[in-house]
Amino acid sequence: MKKKITVLPGDGIGPEVIQGALQVLDAIANKYNHEFEYTYAKIGGIAIDECDTPLPQETIDACKASDGVLLGAVGGPKWDTLPGHMRPEKGLLGIRKELDLFANLRPVTAHDSLADSSTLKREVIDGVDLMIVRELTSGLYFGEPRERREEGDDLVVVDTLAYKRSEIERIMKQGFELARVRNKKLTSVDKANVLESSRVWREVAIEVGKEYPDVELDHMLVDNAAMQLIRNPKQFDVMVTENMFGDILSDEASMLTGSLGMLPSASIGSGGPGLYEPIHGSAPDIAGQNKANPLATIASVAMMLKYSFGMAEEANAIDQAISEVLEAGFRTGDIANPGEEVLSTTEMTAKVIELI
Amino acid sequence: MKKKITVLPGDGIGPEVIQGALQVLDAIANKYNHEFEYTYAKIGGIAIDECDTPLPQETIDACKASDGVLLGAVGGPKWDTLPGHMRPEKGLLGIRKELDLFANLRPVTAHDSLADSSTLKREVIDGVDLMIVRELTSGLYFGEPRERREEGDDLVVVDTLAYKRSEIERIMKQGFELARVRNKKLTSVDKANVLESSRVWREVAIEVGKEYPDVELDHMLVDNAAMQLIRNPKQFDVMVTENMFGDILSDEASMLTGSLGMLPSASIGSGGPGLYEPIHGSAPDIAGQNKANPLATIASVAMMLKYSFGMAEEANAIDQAISEVLEAGFRTGDIANPGEEVLSTTEMTAKVIELI
Ligand SMILES: CC(C)[C@H](C(=O)O)[C@@H](O)C(=O)O
Ligand SMILES: CC(C)[C@H](C(=O)O)[C@@H](O)C(=O)O
Numbered sequence: 001m002k003k004k005i006t007v008l009p010g011d012g013i014g015p016e017v018i019q020g021a022l023q024v025l026d027a028i029a030n031k032y033n034h035e036f037e038y039t040y041a042k043i044g045g046i047a048i049d050e051c052d053t054p055l056p057q058e059t060i061d062a063c064k065a066s067d068g069v070l071l072g073a074v075g076g077p078k079w080d081t082l083p084g085h086m087r088p089e090k091g092l093l094g095i096r097k098e099l100d101l102f103a104n105l106r107p108v109t110a111h112d113s114l115a116d117s118s119t120l121k122r123e124v125i126d127g128v129d130l131m132i133v134r135e136l137t138s139g140l141y142f143g144e145p146r147e148r149r150e151e152g153d154d155l156v157v158v159d160t161l162a163y164k165r166s167e168i169e170r171i172m173k174q175g176f177e178l179a180r181v182r183n184k185k186l187t188s189v190d191k192a193n194v195l196e197s198s199r200v201w202r203e204v205a206i207e208v209g210k211e212y213p214d215v216e217l218d219h220m221l222v223d224n225a226a227m228q229l230i231r232n233p234k235q236f237d238v239m240v241t242e243n244m245f246g247d248i249l250s251d252e253a254s255m256l257t258g259s260l261g262m263l264p265s266a267s268i269g270s271g272g273p274g275l276y277e278p279i280h281g282s283a284p285d286i287a288g289q290n291k292a293n294p295l296a297t298i299a300s301v302a303m304m305l306k307y308s309f310g311m312a313e314e315a316n317a318i319d320q321a322i323s324e325v326l327e328a329g330f331r332t333g334d335i336a337n338p339g340e341e342v343l344s345t346t347e348m349t350a351k352v353i354e355l356i
Numbered sequence: 357m358k359k360k361i362t363v364l365p366g367d368g369i370g371p372e373v374i375q376g377a378l379q380v381l382d383a384i385a386n387k388y389n390h391e392f393e394y395t396y397a398k399i400g401g402i403a404i405d406e407c408d409t410p411l412p413q414e415t416i417d418a419c420k421a422s423d424g425v426l427l428g429a430v431g432g433p434k435w436d437t438l439p440g441h442m443r444p445e446k447g448l449l450g451i452r453k454e455l456d457l458f459a460n461l462r463p464v465t466a467h468d469s470l471a472d473s474s475t476l477k478r479e480v481i482d483g484v485d486l487m488i489v490r491e492l493t494s495g496l497y498f499g500e501p502r503e504r505r506e507e508g509d510d511l512v513v514v515d516t517l518a519y520k521r522s523e524i525e526r527i528m529k530q531g532f533e534l535a536r537v538r539n540k541k542l543t544s545v546d547k548a549n550v551l552e553s554s555r556v557w558r559e560v561a562i563e564v565g566k567e568y569p570d571v572e573l574d575h576m577l578v579d580n581a582a583m584q585l586i587r588n589p590k591q592f593d594v595m596v597t598e599n600m601f602g603d604i605l606s607d608e609a610s611m612l613t614g615s616l617g618m619l620p621s622a623s624i625g626s627g628g629p630g631l632y633e634p635i636h637g638s639a640p641d642i643a644g645q646n647k648a649n650p651l652a653t654i655a656s657v658a659m660m661l662k663y664s665f666g667m668a669e670e671a672n673a674i675d676q677a678i679s680e681v682l683e684a685g686f687r688t689g690d691i692a693n694p695g696e697e698v699l700s701t702t703e704m705t706a707k708v709i710e711l712i
Binding site: 227 | 431440443445449475476477480496497499502503504507510511512513514515516517518519520521522547549550551552553555556578579580582583585586587588600601603604605606607608610611616
């Protein structure tokens with residue numbers, strides 16, 4: 001098969017981990033006789049520096065013209081003091097919106113061989129296999145108004161948490177579809193005892209749930225969910241939640257695996273290309289040092305193969321290679337225990353490729 | 357000294373844990389020659405059942421006329437399907453607002469003797485001593501509009517995250533004052549890369565911080581904070597954050613201590629009586645069974661003595677007794693390891709009193 005991929009390396013460690021992931025893609029192309037064509041485009045801080053906007057129109061066009069988008073990371077202290085519309089993050093939020101990527105899938109799988117690098121006890125994380133489905137194009141991230149207003153001597157600042165019923169419906173369906181092919185359990189996370197939007201969220205969950213009688217549905221308040229993820233993460237299969245809650249819970253959940261450096265994500269929409277990115281950030285402190293863990297980006301490539309290209313076998317080959325590399329004891333700095341040998345980004349990438 | 361305390365047992369395990377806490381207060385009164393006068397009032401589900409409102413006016417009046425308020429918990433499945441304004445939680449939110457309790461202090465102290473009942477590794481939680489300062493009377497919990505609107509065929513539901521600059525200033529000052537008498541480090545938690553309100557939050561933190569040059573200030577994004585609490589909780593001293601983020605992070609942080617059943621809270625305002633409550637909920641599943649852990653409520657009483665009555669020595673006596681009881685190996689069900697003897701609510705209370 002031939003596929004067109006738009007590559008957005010972004011900032012910080014973005015370019016390094018992307019390079020690793022593309023080498024893995026090339027290995028897959030070779031082995032399975034595919035052709036992947038890469039178009040590079042700019043997003044985030046580098047786009048601000050070179051094009052004066054975090055999301056140039058040609059980046060949007062390139063993404064729309066492709067079969068899948070691979071993104072590294074955006075942001076860094078260099079751009080932290082710019083006004084809101086000129087922040088690197090605006091590029092990321094913008095492309096999510098432009099491509100209508102309303103469903104962000106964040107699988108959390110605890111690798112047995114990494115249990116020691118988690119701060120949680122082995123028996124707690126052993127066998128964890130959950131998927132956070134985060135709504136990605138609405139809620140507090142996009143609601144209007146978002147503004148500052150003078151009020152007498154005081155300033156009032158406002159953000160808006162808005163959801164359309166139809167937006168909740170489509171993410172909920174996505175969650176149920178995933179639960180159906182996984183372990184048939186869906187936990188809808190909300191704050192229905194306080195928020196009106198959460199009450200609608202819960203109503204829609206119940207309604208959509210009727211179409212999936214084979215999936216067990218339960219509801220959990222977000223504060224409780226933040227606790228239960230640490231208390232007993234094995235109780236979860238698919239968790240569906242709104243944008244901001246999902247942002248918080250998925251970073252928290254990354255600790256179950258020992259490192260943010262392990263976790264991939266897929267953002268998919270209603271038919272257009274999906275976007276794949278590691279959930280770790282741009283890690284400016286280690287950027288350019290060939291130290292970053294490329295596994296989250298490599299695992300994101302596997303998700304692209306699976307969800308956008310329908311290449312389940314190829315995706316499996318990558319996931320399998322990652323597991324074997326970890327079992328063989330290879331570690332980057334973020335997942336190494338004291339005294340263990342530490343591989344560079346390129347060395348870790350090479351190990352994965354060897355096993356494909 | 358003579359003090360008037362309004363007691364709001366509330367729902368579920370509320371009455372049981374309150375009873376334990378009052379017995380401890382009586383023991384303190386005896387030993388230190390104080391007089392505590394209790395006025396009982398209704399809040400939450402029981403108030404809905406008996407007075408048709410989750411927060412009767414006489415409850416508000418009683419609270420305002422007292423020196424401190426002690427609350428058990430509110431809520432339960434019985435009232436979960438009532439409309440928003442008739443929910444038990446509305447009583448809790450209402451009393452916070454009526455008493456202008458803008459600062460919610462949630463100390464998280466890992467008891468060495470409980471390390472085994474945490475799902476985190478001992479070395480991670482050993483010596484944790486942090487305080488989450490949560491803004492409690494604004495943000496998403498109270499912002500207007502909060503409503504449903506028809507929009508063509510669709511429904512739009514809105515909640516509003518609004519902050520006044522002055523509201524951020526006063527909670528920030530509270531945080532810095534606490535940091536000053538603790539370990540002189542303040543972490544301001546926000547989502548400044550996305551929310552306008554968080555940008556103002558960060559600006560105010562920096563500005564107020566100038567008045568506290570002896571306190572080290574840093575800023576952390578809420579998603580990262582959710583992760584760092586699990587990755588390395590010892591890095592924190594005082595964390596200051598807005599209402600919803602504080603709700604999520606403090607429940608998460610409770611897992612550092614092994615059980616939600618251990619954590620007290622104080623909600624204080626600008627001069628009136630403070631409100632003290634355990635952060636665990638009403639736990640309807642174990643209500644009325646004399647199984648609940650009373651220690652969080654007993655520790656909340658200690659906070660009342662310290663913050664509202666200026667009785668530092670008495671507060672210390674309680675905290676000390678709690679530590680000793682735990683060190684002696686006494687456990688309620690929530691903190692017991694398999695095979696350990698489990699005390700009832702009343703037995704655990706008696707153990708604490710013995711040591712005062
Ligand atoms: C960079 C930031 C805007 C982004 C978000 O909050 O969505 C990130 O934290 C993520 O989770 O992808
Ligand atoms: C019961 C609920 C409204 C409340 C809150 O969200 O504030 C509770 O979770 C808390 O943290 O005190």
